[in-house]
Amino acid sequence: MLSRTADHLYWMARYTERAENTVRMLDVSYRMSLLPRNNGSHDDGWGAILAISELTEAFARTGRPLTPRDVIEFVVLDRNNLSSVWNCLRAARENAHAVRGTLTAEMWETTNATWLEIRDMTPEKLQATDLGEFFEWVKFRSHLLRGVTFGTMLHDDAFQFVRLGTFLERADNTARLLDVKYHSLLPQNESPTSTTDYYQWGALLRSVSAFETYRHVYRDVITPYKVAELLILNDAMPRSLHSCVDAVNDILGQIANLHSAEAARQAGELHATLHYGRMDDIFDTGLHPWLERFLERINRLGDRIGDNFLVPVAA
Amino acid sequence: MTADSKMTAAKPYDEMHAPDGSVRPHYLAYADWLADTPRERIERKRSEADVAFHRVGITFNVYGAEGGKERLIPFDLLPRIIPGDEWTALEAGLRQRVKALNAFLADIYHGQEILRAGRLPADQVLNNAQFRPEMKGVEVPGGLYAMIAGIDLVRAAGADGKGEYYVLEDNLRVPSGVSYLLENRKMMMRLFPDLFSRYNVQPVEHYPDLLLETLRAVAPAGVLDPTAVVLTPGAFNSAYFEHSFLAQQMGVELVEGQDLFVKDDTVYMRTTQGPRRVDVIYRRLDDDFLDPEVFRPDSMLGVPGLMSAYRAGRVTLANAVGTGVADDKSIYPYVPEMVRFYLGEEPILNNVPTYMLREPDDLAYTLAHLPELVVKEVHGAGGYGMLVGPAATRAEIEDFRLRILAAPEKYIAQPTLSLSTCPTFVDAGIAPRHIDLRPFVLSGGKEIRMVPGGLTRVAMKEGSLVVNSSQGGGTKDTWVVN
Numbered sequence: 096m097l098s099r100t101a102d103h104l105y106w107m108a109r110y111t112e113r114a115e116n117t118v119r120m121l122d123v124s125y126r127m128s129l130l131p132r133n134n135g136s137h138d139d140g141w142g143a144i145l146a147i148s149e150l151t152e153a154f155a156r157t158g159r160p161l162t163p164r165d166v167i168e169f170v171v172l173d174r175n176n177l178s179s180v181w182n183c184l185r186a187a188r189e190n191a192h193a194v195r196g197t198l199t200a201e202m203w204e205t206t207n208a209t210w211l212e213i214r215d216m217t218p219e220k221l222q223a224t225d226l227g228e229f230f231e232w233v234k235f236r237s238h239l240l241r242g243v244t245f246g247t248m249l250h251d252d253a254f255q256f257v258r259l260g261t262f263l264e265r266a267d268n269t270a271r272l273l274d275v276k277y278h279s280l281l282p283q284n285e286s287p288t289s290t291t292d293y294y295q296w297g298a299l300l301r302s303v304s305a306f307e308t309y310r311h312v313y314r315d316v317i318t319p320y321k322v323a324e325l326l327i328l329n330d331a332m333p334r335s336l337h338s339c340v341d342a343v344n345d346i347l348g349q350i351a352n353l354h355s356a357e358a359a360r361q362a363g364e365l366h367a368t369l370h371y372g373r374m375d376d377i378f379d380t381g382l383h384p385w386l387e388r389f390l391e392r393i394n395r396l397g398d399r400i401g402d403n404f405l406v407p408v409a410a
Numbered sequence: 411m412t413a414d415s416k417m418t419a420a421k422p423y424d425e426m427h428a429p430d431g432s433v434r435p436h437y438l439a440y441a442d443w444l445a446d447t448p449r450e451r452i453e454r455k456r457s458e459a460d461v462a463f464h465r466v467g468i469t470f471n472v473y474g475a476e477g478g479k480e481r482l483i484p485f486d487l488l489p490r491i492i493p494g495d496e497w498t499a500l501e502a503g504l505r506q507r508v509k510a511l512n513a514f515l516a517d518i519y520h521g522q523e524i525l526r527a528g529r530l531p532a533d534q535v536l537n538n539a540q541f542r543p544e545m546k547g548v549e550v551p552g553g554l555y556a557m558i559a560g561i562d563l564v565r566a567a568g569a570d571g572k573g574e575y576y577v578l579e580d581n582l583r584v585p586s587g588v589s590y591l592l593e594n595r596k597m598m599m600r601l602f603p604d605l606f607s608r609y610n611v612q613p614v615e616h617y618p619d620l621l622l623e624t625l626r627a628v629a630p631a632g633v634l635d636p637t638a639v640v641l642t643p644g645a646f647n648s649a650y651f652e653h654s655f656l657a658q659q660m661g662v663e664l665v666e667g668q669d670l671f672v673k674d675d676t677v678y679m680r681t682t683q684g685p686r687r688v689d690v691i692y693r694r695l696d697d698d699f700l701d702p703e704v705f706r707p708d709s710m711l712g713v714p715g716l717m718s719a720y721r722a723g724r725v726t727l728a729n730a731v732g733t734g735v736a737d738d739k740s741i742y743p744y745v746p747e748m749v750r751f752y753l754g755e756e757p758i759l760n761n762v763p764t765y766m767l768r769e770p771d772d773l774a775y776t777l778a779h780l781p782e783l784v785v786k787e788v789h790g791a792g793g794y795g796m797l798v799g800p801a802a803t804r805a806e807i808e809d810f811r812l813r814i815l816a817a818p819e820k821y822i823a824q825p826t827l828s829l830s831t832c833p834t835f836v837d838a839g840i841a842p843r844h845i846d847l848r849p850f851v852l853s854g855g856k857e858i859r860m861v862p863g864g865l866t867r868v869a870m871k872e873g874s875l876v877v878n879s880s881q882g883g884g885t886k887d888t889w890v891v892n
Contacts, residue, residue, distance in 0.1 A: 196655065353684060
């Protein structure tokens with residue numbers, strides 16, 4: 096397939112996944128802010144959201160106060176914030192538009208309809224909407240696109256590039272979420288094996304649809320140690336780093352070309368780290384440095400994939 | 411040339427109703443259906459169609475509109491119906507005309523017999539901006555230049571009240587609109603399946619198959635299993651939907667210039683598995699933008715080296731480079747002469763009488779009759795830069811007069827044809843609106859083929875004669891019925 100086509104498919108999937116993960120985070124913070132336990136320091140969760148997406152500075156430049164409403168508007172709708180949900184869904188649709196002939200009719204119509212619906216959204220309209228419902232809507236549009244992709248698209252290379260975008264983006268997003276949340280939730284000097292705020296950790300799990308999964312896997316109280324283990328090492332948990340890297344590794348095996356040996360090697364190495372890694376070693380390294388290193392490696396792999404498959408290189 | 415006064419008859423020919431108000435035979439079953447069908451149902455179907463077209467994104471980009479906005483082309487639910495025998499006659503005429511046009515192109519890029527025979531003024535051809543000296547002596551597969559032609563037909567009321575078809579113009583560069591033809595049919599069948607049980611409507615859905623066969627038939631000699639692609643200027647082009655649609659329907663790659671490169675006079679596309687050879691390019695890009703090394707050096711849309719590979723016969727371009735000289739409005743008046751010269755036949759299809767303003771007599775006549783005439787720029791297209799005398803204000807006419815006087819050779823004039831009308835759903839109910847017809851004629855291999863009918867365009871504004879989508883025109887499904 097055309098390299099440019101692969102590039103558009105890959106980015107269509109990445110932007111859709113990013114939009115989904117962004118509202119997952121917002122949804123959790125929003126629900127938390129509705130809980131009665133707030134002791135006046137409710138900016139914590141919202142500041143963390145900006146930190147996860149590396150938007151702290153960009154937000155500060157807008158001069159807005161750090162209120163839930165301002166953060167939500169900035170992260171969801173701000174036209175100048177290139178990572179806003181609005182911009183992600185626009186970019187997803189533009190990428191789809193550029194290769195609409197490669198998509199099935201259902202895929203194109205899903206992406207296009209999502210964009211047409213959010214296109215005219217304004218802060219006023221958002222305020223008038225039930226936020227929880229809106230977040231659900233974004234999530235379900237993403238689910239829907241993934242579903243029609245899986246159910247209608249020929250499972251060929253084009254399909255693999257869509258999946259590649261999804262899993263790379265998800266690995267990145269889950270790692271960021273865990274990194275920021277973990278440190279904002281775990282008080283200094285507290286052991287990761289002790290039980291802490293049930294609601295806060297429960298919320299983190301819910302943001303990756305893993306609350307019930309946690310119960311099912313551990314049949315135990317929620318501890319930060321096990322939350323990290325579930326989201327990093329559990330290969331059956333669809334949003335964990337291990338499961339995303341499994342998928343990336345597998346896809347790279349299927350789309351291999353004459354130049355892609357290095358990408359395959361990097362993915363294999365990353366896969367081995369997760370497949371044979373142990374939680375204790377990760378905590379010995381320090382979770383934060385370990386996740387930082389992971390993000391670095393996944394991004395380097397993304398660049399390498401871009402060079403090997405997506406950027407047109409003359410023969 | 412003298413004006414044919416019959417053609418300016420006041421009352422236009424109506425496709426559905428005879429002058430006495432009775433319904434023409436081929437519309438009787440439709441009229442029955444319409445009488446039986448509650449207006450609310452049709453209204454509901456109309457909004458259903460709007461929603462579906464929007465969701466599917468069957469849009470076109472309007473040049474000059476804010477941010478290249480995507481807009482829907484209005485789709486009218488009342489079909490244009492053509493009786494089968496009428497179409498058979500048209501089809502023969504279209505075959506003949508396209509055959510002659512291709513013969514003309516082969517001739518002027520080789521022996522130029524027609525010029526030497528003095529049947530057409532040589533300077534009209536050789537000094538035409540659309541004549542490409544780069545094509546002289548270049549052999550193209552099958553001797554074919556315009557593999558895909560869109561011939562615009564209109565129908566005017568003859569003296570005897572019978573409708574007479576005329577060719578308004580030939581589109582031999584990158585004619586567009588066939589995707590609407592196909593989508594309109596799909597939409598009609600989805601909205602009104604019951605209607606199709608009342609009529610034996612000839613199918614059109616196989617057009618992409620015919621197109622693919624045509625493209626493969628003109629592959630460079632010796633290529634056994636040719637790879638064809640569609641070359642688009644990109645997602646912001648007004649016809650991008652169509653480019654993407656045709657590539658998908660044919661199952662070939664939709665490429666942009668940046669996806670192709672030329673090495674050793676061979677064209678390759680860049681794929682995730684490395685370079686892959688391309689044999690036939692259905693290009694939806696004007697000549698000027700094809701190759702920055704030969705044509706416009708600032709073109710970011712083309713492929714450097716493409717012309718060299720093309721001239722070496724290593725790749726086929728459809729349509730060929732340089733076809734514009736045959737559909738130029740200054741050459742149009744000579745097409746009937748081409749039919750006689752190359753085929754030894756009398757033209758089946760009529761040409762509209764045309765005044766060439768480069769001729770002093772024609773200029774004088776035109777300037778004296780501007781309020782009655784349609785004046786067109788020789789190189790204009792898409793309904794831009796034309797004057798429709800009867801619909802223009804005095805100021806517009808005077809303004810146009812100055813433009814003509816400044817450069818008469820840039821213009822032609824024709825009597826204002828009273829284009830036929832077809833009943834159309836409008837805000838106030840059903841009212842007649844002017845229409846034209848663009849059949850798409852495919853030449854490749856031995857045969858010249860087309861799907862029955864074509865794209866019917868309709869001027870949605872009352873009294874308007876301009877059907878171009880860029881000027882607010884809409885479309886109708888077109889039925890050839892047995």
